[in-house]
Amino acid sequence: xxxAELSVIVPTFKERGNxxxxxxxxxxxxxxxxWEVIFVxxxxxxxxxxxxxxxxxxxGRVRCLRRVGRRGLAGACIEGMLSSAAPYVAVIDADLQHxxxxxxxxxxTLQSGGADLVAATRYVEGGSAASFSQGRGAISQLATRxxxxxxxxxxxxxxxxxxxxxxxxxxxxAPLLSPVGFKILLDIAITGGDRLRIAEQPYSFGERAQxxxxxxxxxxxxxxxxLLAKLSGDLIDxxxxxxxxxxxTGLIVHLATLKLALALxxxxxxxxxxxxxxxxxVAMTSNFLLxxxxxxxxxxxxxxxxxxxxxxxxxxxxxGVLANIDLxxxxxxxxxxxxxxxxxxxxxxxxxxxxxxxxxxxxAR
Numbered sequence: 601x602x603x604a605e606l607s608v609i610v611p612t613f614k615e616r617g618n619x620x621x622x623x624x625x626x627x628x629x630x631x632x633x634x635w636e637v638i639f640v641x642x643x644x645x646x647x648x649x650x651x652x653x654x655x656x657x658x659x660g661r662v663r664c665l666r667r668v669g670r671r672g673l674a675g676a677c678i679e680g681m682l683s684s685a686a687p688y689v690a691v692i693d694a695d696l697q698h699x700x701x702x703x704x705x706x707x708x709t710l711q712s713g714g715a716d717l718v719a720a721t722r723y724v725e726g727g728s729a730a731s732f733s734q735g736r737g738a739i740s741q742l743a744t745r746x747x748x749x750x751x752x753x754x755x756x757x758x759x760x761x762x763x764x765x766x767x768x769x770x771x772x773x774a775p776l777l778s779p780v781g782f783k784i785l786l787d788i789a790i791t792g793g794d795r796l797r798i799a800e801q802p803y804s805f806g807e808r809a810q811x812x813x814x815x816x817x818x819x820x821x822x823x824x825x826x827l828l829a830k831l832s833g834d835l836i837d838x839x840x841x842x843x844x845x846x847x848x849t850g851l852i853v854h855l856a857t858l859k860l861a862l863a864l865x866x867x868x869x870x871x872x873x874x875x876x877x878x879x880x881x882v883a884m885t886s887n888f889l890l891x892x893x894x895x896x897x898x899x900x901x902x903x904x905x906x907x908x909x910x911x912x913x914x915x916x917x918x919x920g921v922l923a924n925i926d927l928x929x930x931x932x933x934x935x936x937x938x939x940x941x942x943x944x945x946x947x948x949x950x951x952x953x954x955x956x957x958x959x960x961x962x963x964a965r
Contacts, residue, residue: 675779
């Protein structure tokens with residue numbers, strides 16, 4: 601079999617019912633071309649990886665990359681593209697909503713030398729997003745306006761997850777791409793900057809065939825995190841927005857637990873320390889569990905690793921508390937004002953907790 605000219609990367613999570621139909625459609629759309637499809641599955645509980653491997657046993661153009669202990673569409677796309685040896689790689693969803701019939705035209709555009717990346721778009725003449733619900737359509741349009749205005753991108757559909765790019769370009773910028781979130785096209789376009797020549801290909805967004813939509817509030821937060829990262833020149837990690845939100849909920853949990861403990865304990869001044877210790881422990885536990893499920897969902901800890909991670913998280917947070925108190929006290933003595941001293945201590949603690957938790961608890965970059 602000749603080497604593939606095009607690798608089609610398909611990130612999957614619980615898409616077992618769609619993989620065979622997608623391969624059939626790719627076969628029809630790419631007839632006469634040397635292609636392969638790489639399904640990157642996040643260890644789906646519905647047996648998506650097993651279904652892909654059944655197909656691969658009968659068709660050498662089908663490959664399966666099963667990820668265990670890692671989650672997230674952007675990370676799956678990056679790993680899939682880097683696993684390819686083809687000169688061109690495309691990313692397409694497994695839900696059959698992206699029109700695979702435009703892939704041949706996208707490939708021809710790249711082969712002609714006129715572009716480094718072709719983004720499929722719903723928002724130019726010839727494209728359509730009519731299948732969107734009114735609410736989702738409004739959210740998509742708002743996100744598009746934010747991205748174009750804040751990040752100065754010329755993409756008409758920066759929220760699209762359907763594109764084709766020269767693999768050499770991905771190889772070059774891979775260390776700078778974020779594995780967190782869903783908007784990998786926007787990340788590639790902004791990271792590539794003016795060096796990346798971009799063309800667009802209109803297509804009609806279809807209806808989901810089977811499975812469930814992955815669109816939820818978390819995707820919106822991850823998009824905001826990506827915006828923040830790119831606006832800061834990648835100084836701020838997209839994960840930080842989740843970490844900060846979890847920390848805010850931790851404060852609410854702390855105060856609620858403290859109030860409840862004071863109401864249940866005898867009204868003695870010495871017992872305030874007990875109530876405060878209880879509230880601190882409950883808030884730390886809440887923060888750890890939420891961070892494990894949301895902030896670091898692609899590196900979620902389970903079993904014994906979760907217990908070890910919790911103990912290390914508590915140790916790191918305790919050091920953060922001491923750093924907070926020491927810095928705030930020093931600034932207060934230096935007559936910086938109580939509000940500045942308090943804010944600086946809190947920021948110092950948050951940055952410490954985030955950096956150390958990322959590196960040593962969840963071992964993310």
